Amino acid sequence: MPPTEHKAWLQTFQELLHYYVPELPPSPALVFGSLAVFCAGLFLVFRSGKSERMVVSCFGFILGGWIGWQASDLVGTPGPISAAVLGLVLTIIAYRTYRVWLAGGSVVVLFFAATTFQLGRGDLSRYLPAVDAARGKTEGAKVLELPTSEEQQRNQLNQAAVQLEKFKEKVISELKALGPIGWLLPLAAAVVGGILAFWALRIFTIIWLGLLGAGLAVTSAMTLICAQWPNARDSIFNEPRIGIGLIAGLWIAGLLLQAKEARLPKRVIKPEGGKPAAQTA
Numbered sequence: 001m002p003p004t005e006h007k008a009w010l011q012t013f014q015e016l017l018h019y020y021v022p023e024l025p026p027s028p029a030l031v032f033g034s035l036a037v038f039c040a041g042l043f044l045v046f047r048s049g050k051s052e053r054m055v056v057s058c059f060g061f062i063l064g065g066w067i068g069w070q071a072s073d074l075v076g077t078p079g080p081i082s083a084a085v086l087g088l089v090l091t092i093i094a095y096r097t098y099r100v101w102l103a104g105g106s107v108v109v110l111f112f113a114a115t116t117f118q119l120g121r122g123d124l125s126r127y128l129p130a131v132d133a134a135r136g137k138t139e140g141a142k143v144l145e146l147p148t149s150e151e152q153q154r155n156q157l158n159q160a161a162v163q164l165e166k167f168k169e170k171v172i173s174e175l176k177a178l179g180p181i182g183w184l185l186p187l188a189a190a191v192v193g194g195i196l197a198f199w200a201l202r203i204f205t206i207i208w209l210g211l212l213g214a215g216l217a218v219t220s221a222m223t224l225i226c227a228q229w230p231n232a233r234d235s236i237f238n239e240p241r242i243g244i245g246l247i248a249g250l251w252i253a254g255l256l257l258q259a260k261e262a263r264l265p266k267r268v269i270k271p272e273g274g275k276p277a278a279q280t281a
Contacts, residue, residue, distance in 0.1 A: 010240070012124040017237040019128065020163050026227040034227075037220035044213025045254035049206045053098045060094025060101070061087045102205045103197035107190050109208045114189035118182055119174050127170045206258060214251035218243055 024030055048055060068086030072079040094101055196204040222243060226233040236243065 009124060012128070013240060014237055016124060016127055017240065018234075020167050021237070022163055023230060023233065024223070024227050030227055031224065034220040034224040038217050038224070041213040041215070041217030041220065044209050045217065045250055046257055048209040048213065048254075049202070049258045052102060052202070052205060052209075053095060055209065056098035056101045057091050057095045060090040064088070064090030099201065102201060103194070106197040106201070106204055106208065107193040109212075110189040110193035110196075111186050114186040115175075118178060118185055119171065126174070127167070129166065207255065210254045210258070211247075211251050214247045214254065217250060218246045 065083040065087035068082035072082040
């Protein structure tokens with residue numbers, strides 16, 4: 001990509017961040033949720049290689065809980081009961097078949113990465129709303145009274161939902177416009193993911209789980225910073241390469257640490273009059 005096109009792409013990406021990522025109030029749910037996601041991301045970065053079964057089991061519980069909650073209206077049972085039952089069932093299934101889940105995750109990750117690459121090619125301004133739609137009906141409107149702090153928080157949450165819905169509509173329209181040729185790369189990536197899962201499942205799983213964890217950790221940390229210190233929001237959005245660099249650095253550090261632990265040999269200590277006892281270094 002030429003420097004001029006790269007600069008234009010970066011500037012448009014900054015505009016997308018400013019438009020689609022609303023300001024969120026530092027509520028207790030946001031603070032504790034961001035901290036939980038941050039800790040989970042660090043765990044995936046540095047310990048995913050030794051906790052694959054546990055990671056898949058936790059994902060199965062979360063997925064089952066979400067499906068159970070959504071299906072509670074159809075079944076006619078309370079949401080918490082449906083979520084707990086189906087979450088427990090999927091946890092047991094995931095625990096017994098975790099390698100199948102990891103192989104499927106490998107295919108999905110490469111397919112998603114290739115699809116994102118296809119959607120991000122070219123001019124990103126097509127994802128921005130039209131000027132008239134952005135201004136909307138606000139021109140000529142008069143503010144009668146200032147909203148309260150509770151109304152401001154509610155408006156911000158409603159704005160986040162509206163912006164997310166608009167972005168989903170843009171993405172769906174772009175996916176429909178890819179055509180058969182545009183889907184060749186995602187399908188080829190899915191095939192490569194299946195091959196890697198067959199030949200090197202554990203190694204490839206550590207790679208994409210670490211990358212996922214690094215993205216979750218950095219994104220949650222930036223979300224918490226923007227909520228606690230709103231003035232830092234513009235600085236973070238104006239330099240998205242810093243966030244990408246932090247994700248890459250954390251990911252590489254996790255890979256190096258896990259590779260180092262995997263290479264450490266075991267020392268054999270021979271007690272007097274007994275069998276050799278293995279002790280990890």
